[in-house]
Amino acid sequence: MDLNTVEAVHIPTHRDEVWPLGPADAILAGGTWLFSEPQPAVARLVDITNLGWPPITTTADGIELAATCTLDEVATLSRSLPRVWSAAPLFRQCCTALLASFKIWRTATVGGNICLSFPAGAMISLCTALDATATVWRGDGSGYTMPVAEFVTGEATNVLEPGEVLRSLHFPAAALRARTAFRKIAPSPLGRSGAVVIGRRDEDGRFVLSVTAATVRPHVFRFPTTASPSAVRAALSAIPEQDLTRDAHGDPDWRRAVTLTLAEQIRAELA
Ligand SMILES: Cc1cc2nc3c(=O)[nH]c(=O)nc-3n(C[C@H](O)[C@H](O)[C@H](O)COP(=O)(O)OP(=O)(O)OC[C@H]3O[C@@H](n4cnc5c(N)ncnc54)[C@H](O)[C@@H]3O)c2cc1C
Incomplete structure (x- = not known):
């Protein structure tokens, strides 16, 4: 859908170019929800998909998913993770809980799903089940990390304050x-x-x-x-x-x- 109130699209390539963010600005990730209904309060889109965040980083401590990692990329983990990480099937299973075409899977992001905070947020299910934590960036250069289970507070509500951006999700190796x-x-x-x-x-x-x-x-x-x-x-x-x-x-x-x-x-x- 055309968002006919949008007058500008900003595409930052570095963290310090993301801000300032005002009340008429919306973070744009995959856009599968943002472009699915009218957004009369939005005058500017800030596209975070060109910040160069690696979608998936695997270390001995666990897995970090960038907020901009797509569902399609999340699902691949079920095939690619080492066998000792027996929770691997859950990545694809949770993606299938979001019933959508391959086009949506390739575009929708894990961060967009969590920030929408719908009850049926399949990436919320995944993160909650595996004790994942969310890292949030603030405009002043600071940030914080908290369990995703506490990040979502109700139906389409979460802890994000205006101007805060979800950066990544971390899944601990123990889980x-x-x-x-x-x-x-x-x-x-x-x-x-x-x-x-x-x-x-x-x-x-x-x-x-x-x-x-x-x-x-x-x-x-x-x-x-x-x-x-x-x-x-x-x-x-x-x-x-x-x-x-x-x-x-x-x-x-x-x-x-x-x-x-x-x-x-x-x-x-x-x-
Ligand atoms: C066919 C279809 C089926 C769907 N099924 C489901 C479903 O079952 N369950 C469900 O929960 N949703 C569903 N959705 C809604 C939505 O598409 C998904 O939740 C998707 O994962 C959103 O991701 P996105 O990257 O497209 O988000 P966007 O549309 O880009 O953004 C969504 C919202 O999150 C904000 N946002 C995005 N990324 C960040 C960030 N990093 N930091 C701060 N704010 C951010 C945006 O400003 C916007 O308000 C469906 C959509 C379609 C079209």
Whole structure:
């Protein structure tokens, strides 16, 4: 769609050229959402895809994804990661939770998905399940790092202050060495996710369960060892009613019920 209020497009190639950012400026990454609906408040686009950020950096400590890494590039990790990182399948599985054509996959970025902060944000599911942290840049040259599970605060809301830019996501090696199990359910076969539940069993036996899409912000439950069905049920019952997603893609009571069912499947699979 043409954004007919946009008067300028700025394409920085260095960090210090990104700012200043004003209230009528929008960060442009893949543009798959930005160009999908009218943006009457936007007069200038700041395209961050020419900053030269390497999309994927792998070290012994884990993986860093640039915010501008595309979903297509994220999905390749399921094939290319060393075998010791047994969580590798999760990268592609989470990309498939965002049902879109190959054109969207090749354009949409991990950062754009997280900054939109929709309940069905598939990259939020991925990052939350693997304890990823987000690094944010500020215009004054400073920045901060925090868990993605805390970055998203509600339906299309997050911690970003005006003028802040998500730079990268870091996945720790310890989580990448875990065994994982993934479940997604949607009311229609090609529909937006109603619930995404992911389990992780770490090398030290800890069990981590993350719930997204069913809830407006990520919920992560940690168990010191194999959890019983009743322990999982008790943990999930702590999700407050107001945190269940209410939209056309599933009623809140359905979301709570399917989350319990999927969590039990995952618990049994990873026990
Ligand atoms: C067919 C189709 C299916 C889709 N399905 C889903 C779905 O299932 N779940 C879902 O969550 N979304 C979905 N989307 C919405 C959207 O396309 C994706 O969330 C996508 O990942 C957004 O990434 P992008 O790079 O295109 O973001 P953009 O459209 O470029 O930007 C999105 C928003 O994030 C801001 N932004 C982008 N990058 C940064 C950054 N680094 N720092 C600060 N702000 C930033 C932008 O200013 C804008 O407000 C779908 C879209 C289409 C067209």
